[in-house]
Amino acid sequence: MNTQPPKRALKFLRWFCREDYLEEFEGDLIELFEKQYESSPAKAKLKFFWGVLRCFRPSFIRSFKIFKNSNTFFMFKTHYKIAWRNLRRQPFFTMLNTLGLSVGMAGALLIGLYIHYELSYDKMFADADRIYRANIDNRTSGERSIYASVSGPLANVLREDFPHAEMVTRFQHIDGMLIKSAEAEENVKEEKMVAVDETFFAMFGIPLLSGNEATALKEKNSIVLTEEAAQKHFAPNEALGKELVLNNDETYLVTGVIEKLPSNSFLANHSAFISLSSLDGADSPAWNNWNFPTFVKLSSSDREPDLQSFLSGVTENYLVPWAMQFVPGLTLENWREQQEISGNYLSFNAIALTDIHLHSPNMKGEFNLNGDLKDIYILSFIGSFLLLLACVNFMNLATAKSLKRSKEVGIRKTLGSKRGNLISQFLTESSLVVFLSMLVALMLVGLVLPHFNQFSGKQIVMPWGSLTFWLLMMVCTLVLGIVAGSYPALMLSRFSPLKSLRNASEGSAENGRIRNSLVVFQFIISVFLIASTLVVYEQLKYIQNKDLGFEKEQVLVLNNVDALKEKSKTLKGEVLRISAVKNVSVSSFLPTPSDRNGATFFKKEDMSPESAIIIGNWRVDHDYIETLGLELLAGRSFDKRLATDSSAIILNESAVKLLGLTPEQAIGLELTDDFKRPDQENMRLITVIGVIKNFHFESMRNSIDAMSLKLGSDAQRMMVKFAPSDFNESIARIERLWDELAPGQPFEYYFMDDAFSSVYEAENKLGRIFMLFTILSVIVACLGLFGLAAFNAEKRAKEIGIRKVLGAGVLHLTSSLTLDFLKLVGLAILVSLPLAGYFMNLWLNDFSYRVSIPWWIYLVSALLAIGISIVTVSFQSAKAAMSNPVNALKSG
Amino acid sequence: MNEHSLGEFEELVLLLVAAHNQEAYGVMILELLEQKLERKLNISAVHVALKRMEKKGFVESSYGGITNERGGRRKKYYSITSLGKKVLDQQYQVRTSIYKQIPNLSFGQ
Structure with a gap:
C-alpha cells in the first residue's frame, strides 16, 4: 500500500490516546481510510482528521505524566478541594459572600454593557x-x-x-x-x-x-x-x-x-x-x-x-x-x-x-436625542463603586472569619507550609467564590436585561456569543478574585504559628479597625447614592409641577389634522359643539415637542443688520391663547372680527426684553420680516398687538427663548381643551366625527401632559437608573453589615453569656451590640452628606430652573441609612442576646 | 441509573457483537450499523460504546493476528460476556412483554 494516512493527525492521535486503546483505534481509522481512499483520497483524509478529532475525549485521553507527578498540580488540587470544603462548611457566609459579590458584579456588568452600547454609536457604518x-x-x-x-x-x-x-x-x-x-x-x-x-x-x-x-x-x-x-x-x-x-x-x-x-x-x-x-x-x-x-x-x-x-x-x-x-x-x-x-x-x-x-451637545435639527458623556462618567463611577463595595464585603467577611482560620494556619505552618502556599490557598478560595458569583451575576443580568432595556430605552443585547466578552469575564473573575482575596490572604498568612496555636488572637485590634473603616467606606457610598437619588427625584418633581405658564391638563391633541384639508374647520366647529369641550385651537406649534420655526425681524425704523432679532415664530389660530390659558401682560389676543390681525403679532416677555422694551411700550410697535425687498416703501409691516407672559416650551435645562405668535393656516395638530369631566365619552364622539370627515386616516391623539413628561425622559431615565443602582449598592452594603453583625455576635457569645448570667436584659444587650455599628454608620453619614450636597449642586446647575436642595433630604437619607442598618444588625444582635447563656458558656 | 443500564446505541452495538461473536471489531460493527440504520456514523461513536460496555463488563475483547491490512495494526475482536447476554435478554423480555400489551390498532386513512 502506498497510501499513507495524514501524518500529523496520526502523530496527534498517538500523542493523546491511551496506549491500551491506541492500536485498535489507529487500525480502525486506517482501515476506513484505505477503503475510502479508493473512491476519493481528499475525502478520506478529511474523514481521518475528523475521526481523530472525535477520539479526542476525556475517556480516551491517556493520563499525562506532567500532571501526574507534578507537585504544583497536586497542590492546586488540594487547594481546590480544601477551598470547597471550607465554603461548604460555612454555607451562611458563603451565601452572603456569593450574593453580595454577584449583586455587585451584576450591577457593574449591566453598567458596563450600557456604556459599551453608548460608546458604540455610529461605529458600525463603513468608513x-x-x-x-x-x-x-x-x-x-x-x-x-x-x-x-x-x-x-x-x-x-x-x-x-x-x-x-x-x-x-x-x-x-x-x-x-x-x-x-x-x-x-x-x-x-x-x-x-x-x-x-x-x-x-x-x-x-x-x-x-x-x-x-x-x-x-x-x-x-x-x-x-x-x-x-x-x-x-x-x-x-x-x-x-x-x-x-x-x-x-x-x-x-x-x-x-x-x-x-x-x-x-x-x-x-x-x-x-x-x-x-x-x-x-x-x-x-x-x-x-x-x-x-x-x-x-x-x-x-x-x-x-x-x-x-x-x-x-x-x-x-x-x-x-x-x-x-x-x-x-x-x-x-x-x-x-x-x-x-x-x-x-x-x-x-x-x-x-x-x-x-x-x-456633542444636542444641536438644533439632530436626528435623534444625543447621549450625555456626563451620564457615562456618573455611571462608570457607580459601577466601580458597586464592584468596590462587593469586594469590600468580601474582605470584611474574610478577615472576620480569620480568627476561626488562625488555628488552621498555625497547623499548616507547623507542618511546613510556606507563606506562598497559604496565600495561594486563600486566593484559590476567593477565586472560587468570585467564579461562582460571576455565574450567578451572568444569570441575573440575562434575566434583568429585557427590563433594563425597557426602562432605559435602549436595545442592549447580551453578547453571549462573543469570544471577547467571555475572555473579559474570565480576566475579570481572576482580577476580582485576586483583589478581593489579596488582603485576607496576606493578612492570614502572616500569622505566627506559635501565637495562633496558643489561641491568642493576633492583630485583631488592627483588623477591627480596618473592618470598621471598610464599613464606614461602604456606608459613605450608600448614603451618597441615597441622597443623590432623592435630589434627582426632587428636581424631577419640581420640573413636572412647576407653573409652566400654560395649562397642560385636560388638553387632548389630535395629530394629522392637515389630512382633513379644508374640512378641518368643519371638525373644529363640530368638536366645539360637544358640551365637555371648552376650547379648540388648530396649530402645528405646541409648547410640547412639535414644529418649531424661527424668523428674522427688524424694527421698522431701524433696519441695520445688527438690530435684527431672530425669534421663534409660531403660526396659530384665533383661539390659541385661550385654549392654552396663556396670560396676556399687555394688549389683546387675536380678534376674528379684525381682518387687519392677519398682519398682527403677539410677542412673549423674552422677545420684548430682546427688543429692549417693556410690555406696554411694545404694543403698537411695527416690525418687518420683509427686508429682502428692494423697494422699501412697500415693505410688509407687522404690528405688535399683545405681549404674553413667558411659558415653558423647551426643557427646563434651557431658559425660555424669545418667541412670537402669528396667525397662520398650515396646521397639523388640533388641541381640544376639556372642562374637568370624564372625557372618554367625548373622545369617542370626536373619533366618530373624525371617521366621518376623514375615512381611512388614522385617528391619533395624545394628552398634552403625557407629551410634556416625555420632554424629561432623559431625566426620568437617569432617576430610574440612579434608583436601581442605589438599591443594589444598599443591598450589597447591608449584606456586608449583616455578615459582620453575625460574626460579631458569635465572637462575643461568651461575653454575652456572662453578662446575661449577671443579669443584663435582652433589650440592653441588643442595643449595645447594635450601637457599635450605628457609630460607624453615623460617621459615614457625616462624611457622605456634604459630598452629596456638593456634587448634586453641580448637577442641578445644568438646569435653568432648579430646586435648591431641601434640608429634609439630608435628614431622610441619614434616617434611611440608620434605619436600614438597625434592621440589618439588630436581628443578629437580638438573636445573640436571646440565646441561652448556658450554650455559650459550656462550649470550649 | 442502575449499573446495568444500556443505552439505545449501546444496545445495537451489543446485539451486533452478540450476532458476530468473536468476529466483531470496530470497522465491521460500524459498517453493519450503517447498513442497518441507513445513516452515516462516526467510528468514534462505536468506540465509545464498545469501551463503555467493556467497562461495564458486557463485552470482552482480544487481539487478532498481524496482517498486511490496516498498516500492520492488529484488530481487536469483541465477544459478549454472560452478563452482557443476560442484560440483552432482560431488555428483550421487557420490550416484548410491553409490545404484546399493545391492542390491535388500526390506522386507516
Whole structure:
C-alpha cells in the first residue's frame, strides 16, 4: 500500500490516546481510510482528521505524566478541594459572600454593557472614522445656537471646492407622513422620515435588500423603506417597484428596501427615506435656510484640520457674497465690522460622525436625542463603586472569619507550609467564590436585561456569543478574585504559628479597625447614592409641577389634522359643539415637542443688520391663547372680527426684553420680516398687538427663548381643551366625527401632559437608573453589615453569656451590640452628606430652573441609612442576646 | 441509573457483537450499523460504546493476528460476556412483554 494516512493527525492521535486503546483505534481509522481512499483520497483524509478529532475525549485521553507527578498540580488540587470544603462548611457566609459579590458584579456588568452600547454609536457604518457632519455655530442678538443642519448650497461647495471630500451627502428633515399603498384605503403613519440624496447608501455603506444602490434615491418621488415599514403595505419581497401615496397627496415609487437601521446609530428609528430631489427648494441657492444636515466623507481622517479650516472660511467666501445680492451696500468689510461691534458671529464647523452621540451637545435639527458623556462618567463611577463595595464585603467577611482560620494556619505552618502556599490557598478560595458569583451575576443580568432595556430605552443585547466578552469575564473573575482575596490572604498568612496555636488572637485590634473603616467606606457610598437619588427625584418633581405658564391638563391633541384639508374647520366647529369641550385651537406649534420655526425681524425704523432679532415664530389660530390659558401682560389676543390681525403679532416677555422694551411700550410697535425687498416703501409691516407672559416650551435645562405668535393656516395638530369631566365619552364622539370627515386616516391623539413628561425622559431615565443602582449598592452594603453583625455576635457569645448570667436584659444587650455599628454608620453619614450636597449642586446647575436642595433630604437619607442598618444588625444582635447563656458558656 | 443500564446505541452495538461473536471489531460493527440504520456514523461513536460496555463488563475483547491490512495494526475482536447476554435478554423480555400489551390498532386513512 502506498497510501499513507495524514501524518500529523496520526502523530496527534498517538500523542493523546491511551496506549491500551491506541492500536485498535489507529487500525480502525486506517482501515476506513484505505477503503475510502479508493473512491476519493481528499475525502478520506478529511474523514481521518475528523475521526481523530472525535477520539479526542476525556475517556480516551491517556493520563499525562506532567500532571501526574507534578507537585504544583497536586497542590492546586488540594487547594481546590480544601477551598470547597471550607465554603461548604460555612454555607451562611458563603451565601452572603456569593450574593453580595454577584449583586455587585451584576450591577457593574449591566453598567458596563450600557456604556459599551453608548460608546458604540455610529461605529458600525463603513468608513465611520472619516465621515464628518457640518454644523453652524451662530450668535445673533446675544443668543447662541448651534445647528446640526446647514445651508443647502454648502454640499455643492464642498464637492466642488474642497479637494479632500470624497463624497458629500445631504439630508433634509421632513415631518413624519401618512403612507398608504395606491390601492389601500388605510393610512399608516411613519413617525421618523427624512429626505436624502442618492449618495446615502455609498456614504454610510448601507446595503439594500432590494433595489439599485446607485439610482434608488436619484429620481424625484422615490422612496426607500426599511423592511419593517415595507411589510406594513406589501407582502415580503414585493415592495420594489410598487407605488405609495404620501400624505394622501403625492405618489412615490418604492425603489429600495433596507434593513432596519441599528438602534445605536444617529439614524435609529428612521423608517422611510425619500429622494431629496422630491422636495421643492432642495436646489435653492439660498444660504439662509439651514435645513440640510450635511455629511462629508474625507479621503482620509488626517484631513480633518483641512476640513475645519475650509469650513471656517465658508461664511466670508460664500455666504456673505450671496447676501450682498439682497442687502444693498453690504460689503465684506462692513460685514466684519458689524460682527465685531455686535459680538454676533456665524461660523461653519464639523464634527466626526462617531462623536455625535456622546461628544456633542444636542444641536438644533439632530436626528435623534444625543447621549450625555456626563451620564457615562456618573455611571462608570457607580459601577466601580458597586464592584468596590462587593469586594469590600468580601474582605470584611474574610478577615472576620480569620480568627476561626488562625488555628488552621498555625497547623499548616507547623507542618511546613510556606507563606506562598497559604496565600495561594486563600486566593484559590476567593477565586472560587468570585467564579461562582460571576455565574450567578451572568444569570441575573440575562434575566434583568429585557427590563433594563425597557426602562432605559435602549436595545442592549447580551453578547453571549462573543469570544471577547467571555475572555473579559474570565480576566475579570481572576482580577476580582485576586483583589478581593489579596488582603485576607496576606493578612492570614502572616500569622505566627506559635501565637495562633496558643489561641491568642493576633492583630485583631488592627483588623477591627480596618473592618470598621471598610464599613464606614461602604456606608459613605450608600448614603451618597441615597441622597443623590432623592435630589434627582426632587428636581424631577419640581420640573413636572412647576407653573409652566400654560395649562397642560385636560388638553387632548389630535395629530394629522392637515389630512382633513379644508374640512378641518368643519371638525373644529363640530368638536366645539360637544358640551365637555371648552376650547379648540388648530396649530402645528405646541409648547410640547412639535414644529418649531424661527424668523428674522427688524424694527421698522431701524433696519441695520445688527438690530435684527431672530425669534421663534409660531403660526396659530384665533383661539390659541385661550385654549392654552396663556396670560396676556399687555394688549389683546387675536380678534376674528379684525381682518387687519392677519398682519398682527403677539410677542412673549423674552422677545420684548430682546427688543429692549417693556410690555406696554411694545404694543403698537411695527416690525418687518420683509427686508429682502428692494423697494422699501412697500415693505410688509407687522404690528405688535399683545405681549404674553413667558411659558415653558423647551426643557427646563434651557431658559425660555424669545418667541412670537402669528396667525397662520398650515396646521397639523388640533388641541381640544376639556372642562374637568370624564372625557372618554367625548373622545369617542370626536373619533366618530373624525371617521366621518376623514375615512381611512388614522385617528391619533395624545394628552398634552403625557407629551410634556416625555420632554424629561432623559431625566426620568437617569432617576430610574440612579434608583436601581442605589438599591443594589444598599443591598450589597447591608449584606456586608449583616455578615459582620453575625460574626460579631458569635465572637462575643461568651461575653454575652456572662453578662446575661449577671443579669443584663435582652433589650440592653441588643442595643449595645447594635450601637457599635450605628457609630460607624453615623460617621459615614457625616462624611457622605456634604459630598452629596456638593456634587448634586453641580448637577442641578445644568438646569435653568432648579430646586435648591431641601434640608429634609439630608435628614431622610441619614434616617434611611440608620434605619436600614438597625434592621440589618439588630436581628443578629437580638438573636445573640436571646440565646441561652448556658450554650455559650459550656462550649470550649 | 442502575449499573446495568444500556443505552439505545449501546444496545445495537451489543446485539451486533452478540450476532458476530468473536468476529466483531470496530470497522465491521460500524459498517453493519450503517447498513442497518441507513445513516452515516462516526467510528468514534462505536468506540465509545464498545469501551463503555467493556467497562461495564458486557463485552470482552482480544487481539487478532498481524496482517498486511490496516498498516500492520492488529484488530481487536469483541465477544459478549454472560452478563452482557443476560442484560440483552432482560431488555428483550421487557420490550416484548410491553409490545404484546399493545391492542390491535388500526390506522386507516
